Amino acid sequence: MPALIDPFQRRIDYLRVSVTDRCDLRCTYCLPKGFKGFEEPAHWLTHDEMTRLVGLFVSLGVSKVRLTGGEPLLRRGITTLASKLSALPRLKDLSLSSNGTQLARHASDLRAAGVHRLNISLDSLDASCFARITGRDCLGDVLDGLRAAKEAGFDPIKLNMVVQADVNVDEVERMVAFALQQGFVLRLIEPMPVGDTGRATQGVNLTQLGESLAERHGLIPQVLGQGAGPARYWRAPHGSMSLGVITPMSQHFCASCNRVRLGVDGTLYLCLGQNDRVELGRLMRAGASDADLIDAIQAGIAAKPERHEFNERPERVVRFMSQTGG
Numbered sequence: 648m649p650a651l652i653d654p655f656q657r658r659i660d661y662l663r664v665s666v667t668d669r670c671d672l673r674c675t676y677c678l679p680k681g682f683k684g685f686e687e688p689a690h691w692l693t694h695d696e697m698t699r700l701v702g703l704f705v706s707l708g709v710s711k712v713r714l715t716g717g718e719p720l721l722r723r724g725i726t727t728l729a730s731k732l733s734a735l736p737r738l739k740d741l742s743l744s745s746n747g748t749q750l751a752r753h754a755s756d757l758r759a760a761g762v763h764r765l766n767i768s769l770d771s772l773d774a775s776c777f778a779r780i781t782g783r784d785c786l787g788d789v790l791d792g793l794r795a796a797k798e799a800g801f802d803p804i805k806l807n808m809v810v811q812a813d814v815n816v817d818e819v820e821r822m823v824a825f826a827l828q829q830g831f832v833l834r835l836i837e838p839m840p841v842g843d844t845g846r847a848t849q850g851v852n853l854t855q856l857g858e859s860l861a862e863r864h865g866l867i868p869q870v871l872g873q874g875a876g877p878a879r880y881w882r883a884p885h886g887s888m889s890l891g892v893i894t895p896m897s898q899h900f901c902a903s904c905n906r907v908r909l910g911v912d913g914t915l916y917l918c919l920g921q922n923d924r925v926e927l928g929r930l931m932r933a934g935a936s937d938a939d940l941i942d943a944i945q946a947g948i949a950a951k952p953e954r955h956e957f958n959e960r961p962e963r964v965v966r967f968m969s970q971t972g973g
């Protein structure tokens with residue numbers, strides 16, 4: 648069985664695909680208001696081009712794919728694309744990250760298209776705080792989306808909460824209670840200095856906060872298998888709720904990194920916190936064969952950086968998270 652192994656003996660079996668760099672929210676730590684630098688539509692990979700590239704990654708041992716963005720539900724025909732990808736014979740897990748604003752009308756179609764799991768961003772349960780962070784007063788739409796996702800049978804549903812000092816850290820308790828009541832997996836995320844917006848955001852040490860939350864709510868440490876991802880988890884003794892912390896700043900987890908990212912134009916990003924990339928989309932449109940593209944993917948993996956340097960060099964990544972696909 649072929650495998651993508653990088654120079655640090657990490658097996659890359661997870662690909663995140665940004666299907667659009669557009670978003671209907673302007674979260675303060677992500678995409679700035681008035682941003683004009685979106686990718687030109689002529690450069691967006693078509694569904695067939697995405698399916699071809701993802702198929703090549705799958706032939707190289709990638710078994711997990713997440714559709715992301717920007718906001719993936721803004722991409723026209725997203726469920727058709729999901730069906731094409733979920734039909735790839737060796738793809739075991741197709742998931743999608745969304746801000747949830749459009750989820751109510753897409754949830755059951757996504758499930759029917761073979762999407763296995765959903766991650767939904769939710770930074771606040773307070774309507775005005777939600778609007779302050781995201782630039783839109785639409786918390787109700789996201790909560791409707793979560794209800795629809797549950798009804799469509801998605802399980803687990805993960806909530807992603809970027810925790811900011813002085814903005815929503817005092818809402819974490821309420822979010823834990825909500826996740827416990829609804830049986831959601833709650834992941835608290837430290838903001839990363841990606842783009843000016845990310846750099847201007849003040850986070851909280853979640854390594855410490857996670858432990859104290861787990862203790863206060865009687866949660867039990869959860870041991871996950873290899874390749875389970877970067878979060879540290881605790882679970883409720885009863886029910887399906889669990890709590891995870893993603894701590895790129897206070898405790899980085901690069902040694903277990905198993906992923907790379909594909910931008911909407913087919914650029915392969917080898918590390919969220921570095922600028923190393925391979926222009927797979929450009930190569931493909933210049934007529935590269937599958938064998939050429941596989942060579943380019945392998946050369947990229949051979950140059951995957953060992954780790955991000957968010958603490959040492961926070962100025963390094965100029966692009967916004969919405970461009971790479973978080």
Ligand code: SAM
Nearest residue numbers: 677716717744745746768807838839845968973
């Ligand atoms: N729109 C989709 C969503 O909301 O999940 C997918 C793309 S979004 C960029 C993916 C995740 O990245 C979201 O949970 C978002 O909160 C997170 N994110 C964006 N900018 C970030 C930053 N600077 N640091 C940490 N997380 C960030």
